[in-house]
Amino acid sequence: MITIGKASELSGVVIETIRYYEREGIVSQPDRSASGRRIYTKVEVDNLRFIRRCRDMGLPVSQAKSLLTLTEQQDISCKSAQDIASHHLKEIKSKISELQRVESALKKLIAQCQSESKKCPILDELLSD
Amino acid sequence: MITIGKASELSGVVIETIRYYEREGIVSQPDRSASGRRIYTKVEVDNLRFIRRCRDMGLPVSQAKSLLTLTEQQDISCKSAQDIASHHLKEIKSKISELQRVESALKKLIAQCQSESKKCPILDELLSD
DNA sequence: ATACAAGCTGTAGTGACTACAGGTTCAAGG
DNA sequence: CCTTGAACCTGTAGTCACTACAGCTTGTAT
Numbered sequence: 001m002i003t004i005g006k007a008s009e010l011s012g013v014v015i016e017t018i019r020y021y022e023r024e025g026i027v028s029q030p031d032r033s034a035s036g037r038r039i040y041t042k043v044e045v046d047n048l049r050f051i052r053r054c055r056d057m058g059l060p061v062s063q064a065k066s067l068l069t070l071t072e073q074q075d076i077s078c079k080s081a082q083d084i085a086s087h088h089l090k091e092i093k094s095k096i097s098e099l100q101r102v103e104s105a106l107k108k109l110i111a112q113c114q115s116e117s118k119k120c121p122i123l124d125e126l127l128s129d
Numbered sequence: 130m131i132t133i134g135k136a137s138e139l140s141g142v143v144i145e146t147i148r149y150y151e152r153e154g155i156v157s158q159p160d161r162s163a164s165g166r167r168i169y170t171k172v173e174v175d176n177l178r179f180i181r182r183c184r185d186m187g188l189p190v191s192q193a194k195s196l197l198t199l200t201e202q203q204d205i206s207c208k209s210a211q212d213i214a215s216h217h218l219k220e221i222k223s224k225i226s227e228l229q230r231v232e233s234a235l236k237k238l239i240a241q242c243q244s245e246s247k248k249c250p251i252l253d254e255l256l257s258d
Numbered sequence: 259a260t261a262c263a264a265g266c267t268g269t270a271g272t273g274a275c276t277a278c279a280g281g282t283t284c285a286a287g288g
Numbered sequence: 289c290c291t292t293g294a295a296c297c298t299g300t301a302g303t304c305a306c307t308a309c310a311g312c313t314t315g316t317a318t
Contacts, residue, residue, distance in 0.1 A: 003264080004264085004265070004266095005263095014307080015265090016306075017305085017307080019266095019267090020305075020307085024305090033314095035265085035266090035314055035315085036265085036266065036267095036314085037265060037314080037315090038266090046256050049256070049258075053255045055305090056231075057231050057235065058228075058231055060304080060305090061305065061306095062304095067251075067252065070252060071249075071252045078242050078249040081242065081249050081252050082239060082242045082251065085235055085239050085242070086239055088235065089232065089235040089239065092228055093232060095228055096229060096232065099187075099224055099225045099228065100225060102185075102221055103221050103225065105186065106186065106221065107218065110214050110215055110218065113207050113211045120200075120207040120210050121207075122196075122207070122210040122211065122214055123199060123200045126178075126179045126182045126183065126196070126200075127176075127178070127179050127200060129175065129178075132295080132296075133296070133297095134294095134296080143275085144295095144296090145275075145276055145277075146274085146275065148297095148298090149274075149275060149276085153274090162283095164282080164283055164284080164296085165282085165283085165298095166296060166297080167296085167297090189273080190273075190275095191273095
């Protein structure tokens with residue numbers, strides 16, 4: 001019998017987050033015991049793990065849900081999943097480039113700042129018109 | 130006379146965001162005209178630009194504010210600014226590494242997905258135990 | 259029986275915005 | 289002067305993805 005605590009452990013998703021995902025319809029509601037406790041199936045735990053993996057990769061929850069829906073279709077095509085993954089890969093690459101620009105700018109700023117100067121080049125540059 | 134719209138234009142910070150920064154105490158409140166409209170000085174516009182630049186670099190608002198406070202000190206030391214910048218540089222580097230890991234994982238997933246297969250390797254891997 | 263852990267729902271908060279609603283003031287044009 | 293539309297105001301609520309209670313019930317171990 002898989003209670004929510006166990007599902008959390010097995011899937012890696014925080015209990016509160018599991019409830020949130022159910023509330024938002026990201027995953028389906030599990031059956032309940034007579035006392036109202038959630039009882040998860042193995043598939044439901046797998047689904048939670050799926051969402052977590054998508055989130056770990058930086059996919060928005062809405063897209064993670066879309067991908068999960070694809071897994072539930074009998075006659076699934078790889079194409080949709082590939083499209084989503086490829087598009088997201090582009091976004092990751094773009095984000096890496098942006099962060100590399102920030103990295104360069106910070107390195108430059110820090111290099112300018114070599115002494116206990118009264119006039120700080122970092123602050124001056126951020127303030128400049 | 131610099132109204133909020135002009136301040137927004139000159140600083141690159143959205144009007145609503147300017148109001149938010151003032152509300153949160155990130156920047157000081159400007160003087161007002163007799164009718165209650167905000168009147169910004171050049172320094173106040175510079176400060177807004179400063180915050181925007183920090184935000185663009187990924188610094189949390191609280192840290193941007195700390196840096197701004199440093200600029201307002203008469204006898205400022207470069208050390209604090211350098212500490213903040215160096216620490217943030219580490220975080221940026223860490224974030225880049227993480228994204229590069231995600232990038233590799235996505236590339237691998239996509240490479241597995243080479244046909245209109247009924248069984249999608251991407252989805253399977255995300256679902257695997 | 260008792261005590262504590264695990265579970266429940268509902269609500270509110272986080273960080274950094276963002277978007278109204280409903281109102282006032284200003285500036286330009288007729 | 290009047291009208292109109294833009295710009296401004298405050299207060300509130302919403303976004304995204306959680307996260308943390310409060311106050312209550314149930315289950316388990318001793």
